[in-house]
Amino acid sequence: MAYKDEQLNEEKVFKDPVHRYVHVRDRVIWDLIATPEFQRLRRIKQLGTTNITFHGAEHSRFNHSLGVYEIVRRIINNFQGRPHWNNEDRLLCMCAALLHDLGHGPFSHSFEKVFKLDHEFYTQAIIMGDTVVNKVLERVSPGFAQEVADVIAKTHSNKLVISLISSQIDADRMDYLQRDAYFTGVSYGHFDMERILRVMRPIEDQVVIKSSGMHAVEDYIMSRYQMYWQVYFHPVTRSAEVILTKILHRAKHLYESDYNFKLQPTHFLSFFLGKVSLKEYLKLDESIVHYYFQLWQEEEDKILRDLCERFMNRRLFKYVEFNPNKQISDLLRLMELFREAGIDPEYYLVVDSSSDLPYDFYRPGEEEERLPIHLLMPNGSLKELSRQSDIVESISGKKRTDHKLYFPKDFLYTIKDEKIIEEIERILYGKEMQS
Amino acid sequence: MLDNHAKLMQFFSEAKQVTGRKKLQKMVYILQSFGIPFEEKFQFHFYGPYSEELTLRIEELCNLGFIAEEKEVKSNYFQYHYSLTNDGTQFLNQFSVNMPSCSECIEILQGKSSRFLELVSTMLYFKELPKDEVKAKVHTVKPKQKYSDEEMVEAWNLIDELAGMIH
Numbered sequence: 001m002a003y004k005d006e007q008l009n010e011e012k013v014f015k016d017p018v019h020r021y022v023h024v025r026d027r028v029i030w031d032l033i034a035t036p037e038f039q040r041l042r043r044i045k046q047l048g049t050t051n052i053t054f055h056g057a058e059h060s061r062f063n064h065s066l067g068v069y070e071i072v073r074r075i076i077n078n079f080q081g082r083p084h085w086n087n088e089d090r091l092l093c094m095c096a097a098l099l100h101d102l103g104h105g106p107f108s109h110s111f112e113k114v115f116k117l118d119h120e121f122y123t124q125a126i127i128m129g130d131t132v133v134n135k136v137l138e139r140v141s142p143g144f145a146q147e148v149a150d151v152i153a154k155t156h157s158n159k160l161v162i163s164l165i166s167s168q169i170d171a172d173r174m175d176y177l178q179r180d181a182y183f184t185g186v187s188y189g190h191f192d193m194e195r196i197l198r199v200m201r202p203i204e205d206q207v208v209i210k211s212s213g214m215h216a217v218e219d220y221i222m223s224r225y226q227m228y229w230q231v232y233f234h235p236v237t238r239s240a241e242v243i244l245t246k247i248l249h250r251a252k253h254l255y256e257s258d259y260n261f262k263l264q265p266t267h268f269l270s271f272f273l274g275k276v277s278l279k280e281y282l283k284l285d286e287s288i289v290h291y292y293f294q295l296w297q298e299e300e301d302k303i304l305r306d307l308c309e310r311f312m313n314r315r316l317f318k319y320v321e322f323n324p325n326k327q328i329s330d331l332l333r334l335m336e337l338f339r340e341a342g343i344d345p346e347y348y349l350v351v352d353s354s355s356d357l358p359y360d361f362y363r364p365g366e367e368e369e370r371l372p373i374h375l376l377m378p379n380g381s382l383k384e385l386s387r388q389s390d391i392v393e394s395i396s397g398k399k400r401t402d403h404k405l406y407f408p409k410d411f412l413y414t415i416k417d418e419k420i421i422e423e424i425e426r427i428l429y430g431k432e433m434q435s
Numbered sequence: 436m437l438d439n440h441a442k443l444m445q446f447f448s449e450a451k452q453v454t455g456r457k458k459l460q461k462m463v464y465i466l467q468s469f470g471i472p473f474e475e476k477f478q479f480h481f482y483g484p485y486s487e488e489l490t491l492r493i494e495e496l497c498n499l500g501f502i503a504e505e506k507e508v509k510s511n512y513f514q515y516h517y518s519l520t521n522d523g524t525q526f527l528n529q530f531s532v533n534m535p536s537c538s539e540c541i542e543i544l545q546g547k548s549s550r551f552l553e554l555v556s557t558m559l560y561f562k563e564l565p566k567d568e569v570k571a572k573v574h575t576v577k578p579k580q581k582y583s584d585e586e587m588v589e590a591w592n593l594i595d596e597l598a599g600m601i602h
Contacts, residue, residue, distance in 0.1 A: 101486075120478060154479045155561075157575045324437055328526055351437055353495060371481050401498045420470040 004140045006029060014066055018179050020358045022070040028091060028140055029069065032098055035132040038280075041065055041101070042237055043285035047180060048107045049240035050231065052314055053419055054184035056303050061101050067175035072097035072164055075171065075198055075207075084202045090160050092144075094163050095137065096151040100172060102133065106246055106286040114248040115271045124149050125278045157203035161214060167206065168373045169196070177223050180231060188226035191219040211375040218391045225395050233354045235404055238317040246306045246347045247293065254301055263295055281411065303347050310408070320428050322351055322405035330427045331405070337424050341415040348411065354402035439474045444501055447474075448527060449538040449546065454516050459493070459554035460485055462544045468559045469601040471537055479576070483499045483557045493517065501526055514558040517520060540600055545595070554582050555590045566591070 006027035014022040023029050032038055041062040051057040061159050072093050079085040103123030112118060126133055129151040137145035150156035154166055164171060174193055174294030181189025209217055231237075251265065254274040261395075267288050270280040296308040310316060322331070335345040343349075373385040386393045407428070415421050446463070452460045464484045467473040475489040496502040501523035505516040519527075538585055544552065557577060561569045 112472075118476065155572065155576050157578075159481065323499070323524070324440070325501065325522055328529055332529065353437075353440075353492075401495045403495075407480070 002328060004144075015117070015177055016063075016070070017345065017408050018067055018068065018175070018182055019070050022066045023073065026091065026094065028136065029094055029098060029395060030172055031136045032095065032133060033066075034188070035136060037102060037126050037131050037133045038062070038099070039066070040282060040285060043287055044104055044106055044108075045286060047184075047231075050180075050184065050234070050237045052240040053234045053236040054186070056233065057180070059179060059183045061104050064179055065098055065101055066177055067179055068165075068171045069094055069195070071171035071174055075200060075394045078197055078200065079151040079202050082202055083162065083170070084204055089158065091140065092147055093153060093161055093164055095144075095148045096161070099123070099127060099148060099166055101154050105281060106285060106289045107385070110241060110245040110248060111271070114131040114245055114252065115276070116274065116278065120153065122278070122281055123152055126282070127152070129278050131278075131435075151365060159200055160207065163371065167371055168192060169207075169209070169220065171253075173224070174220070177220070177227055181223070184231050186227075187233060188230055189223045191223045192216045193220075196220060203376075203382075206371060206374065208374040208376045211377050211383070212391055214375055214385070216329065217373060217375075217385060218389050221385075221395070233402060235319055236316065238352050238354075238404065239319060240311065240314075241309055242317060242350045242352055245312045246350070247296070247304065247311060250301070250304045250307060250347060251292075251296070254304060259301060262299060263294055268292065297411060303344060307347065315407040315410070317348075317350070318409040319352075319404040319406045322403045324351065324403055333387075334424065335428075336428055337420050341417065341420050341424075343411055343415075348408055350406045352404050352406055436601055437530070438533070440492060440496060441527065441530045442473055442534050442591060443489075443496060444519060444523050444527050445532045446537075446541070447502060447517060449536065450541045451484065451515055452518045453527070453545070454514065455549050456490075456515050458549040458552055459517060461473050461549065461556040462541065464556045465544060465552065465559060465597070466537055466540060467503070468556075468562070469540075469597055472534060477560075479560060481552045483577075484560050496523070513587070537602075540597055543593070543596070550580070551586065551590070552587075553577075553580070554586060555593055558587075558590055559594065566567070 006129065007025050008027055008030055012024045014024070014031060016022050024033070027088075039062070041059050044061045045057070046059050046061055046064050047057045076087075076090050080087065091212060100123070101119075103119040103121065103124070103126055105117070105119060109120050119173050127137065128134060134145050137148055147156065151158070151161055151165060154162050166172065174196070177189045177191070178193065179185075191206055195213060195216040196209070199210040199216065200207050200212060251268065252272050254261070255265070255268075265285050267280075270276045290312075293308045293312055296304050297312060299305045299308075323330075331349075331351065334349060338345040338349055374382040375385055375388055377383055386396045405428075412421060412424060415424075443463075446466075447453065459510065460559075461483065463473055463475065464477050464486070467475070467477070473489075475486040475492065477484040477486045477489075479485075493502060493504075497504045500520055503518050503520050505518075507514045507516065547555075554573065554577075556581075557573055558569050561572045564572060572588070573582060
């Protein structure tokens with residue numbers, strides 16, 4: 001039997017708190033899960049610094065990747081025998097689902113911002129490079145790895161397959177909303193996925209939803225809306241993210257200034273130099289990052305030491321609302337005052353905008369940039385969701401901007417010049433701070 | 436800190452007005468691919484390189500009153516026009532932006548259609564591939580656009596022209 005068709009003697013299952021069980025019968029999928037590149041995802045948290053706010057959010061990219069695979073497997077089972085569905089694409093879909101986040105590194109958002117990296121680039125590199133994952137995929141058939149990479153990059157010719165993995169209502173989003181809700185413990189994020197899977201229909205170049213399933217999709221859209229504002233954009237999580245980003249900036253700056261680290265930051269060197277090979281990229285996981293942050297708490301450099309101590313011990317920056325239009329002169333004045341007080345505003349005064357974080361919000365198609373969710377009407381026509389649903393229409397295109405100014409409030413009490421403190425307090429709070 | 440917002444405002448300051456969301460996306464992507472330091476992350480979407488971050492940042496700038504968005508009703512769609520406001524100009528005057536001027540390139544790009552910029556940005560997205568593979572890839576990912584060989588040649592010429600201007 002060809003490797004691509006090979007089945008395990010017995011079905012394997014992974015117990016899963018979201019989907020109850022993740023079922024594996026295909027040898028290829030089983031082999032991919034066993035690769036070092038996929039196992040590495042166990043050491044990368046799905047939500048980065050969110051566990052600092054929601055302590056349960058310790059789940060990994062490994063959990064999520066298995067979940068996305070399981071959802072796609074179930075969708076495909078429902079698609080069997082339907083028009084437009086070619087069962088030859090089954091393995092391609094499942095492999096792409098399983099591997100779609102393979103290139104994520106530790107604290108992806110901060111690392112990508114500071115070191116100008118792109119996890120999608122590394123997903124491609126792992127699938128196409130000299131890796132065990134590549135060997136497994138190429139054993140299926142020569143060129144299969146490239147096909148999987150193309151589906152994940154959304155550059156494959158089969159748009160239907162792409163839309164299963166990546167669209168406004170796809171397996172990726174359906175898994176992470178439910179999983180993140182489960183592990184954070186919030187009551188948002190729940191929707192009737194079984195119902196959505198039952199009403200999904202393949203058409204020529206996308207997956208559409210039978211109009212009778214519209215209310216289940218409304219629930220899904222609402223859960224996304226709530227999860228973004230209640231969990232993903234939580235201001236405390238953003239504070240931890242701000243500090244993490246500043247640690248990386250400081251460490252890079254010190255390296256470039258020939259600073260003598262007590263222990264050579266070997267795992268970071270290629271990141272500081274901007275030339276990260278695949279091998280080096282794969283070596284860095286969250287345990288390694290935490291190890292260095294632990295060590296850097298004892299560095300000579302005051303800023304690096306302080307930022308690491310804050311991150312490791314959850315001594316976070318406080319924040320106030322900030323309007324860049326009305327308060328830009330306030331910000332510039334605050335920067336001066338911080339400098340006068342000996343606090344470097346480059347590291348200790350940070351404006352953070354919510355869209356600096358991963359953000360994918362439902363928007364009806366505008367100038368055809370993004371494929372909207374289409375409802376399949378009883379007469380066979382397609383209607384865009386927000387044209388049919390008042391609920392979705394009401395949250396589409398609403399104001400979603402949030403700017404906050406982060407700073408270490410505890411530092412302000414160490415300033416000796418009272419006039420400086422008073423002016424800072426006036427700008428930040430419009431009155432004296434409550435200690 | 437607000438650097439990315441300021442870079443986009445600088446772009447609008449030089450462009451005066453940009454018409455069309457798709458055109459805006461493709462212009463920023465093309466400039467970025469020639470090294471203009473826009474930080475927005477682009478991914479391949481159904482219609483070429485597209486940045487959700489850019490969409491959201493533009494919306495933020497509109498909400499802040501730094502960029503004006505005018506909606507024009509066309510026969511079967513909406514067209515959007517973007518320009519820097521007085522508040523935006525004032526903000527830029529107070530904020531130092533570390534970005535090279537690219538007004539000549541912007542002017543050239545503004546003179547092209549969004550369909551053509553979609554082709555150029557898609558070709559740049561696959562720029563690591565040999566030229567003939569780029570052509571095949573464009574036809575694979577955009578079969579409905581039916582780009583002609585002449586358009587491809589014109590796109591390569593524009594890419595060479597921009598490369599000469601920016602580097």
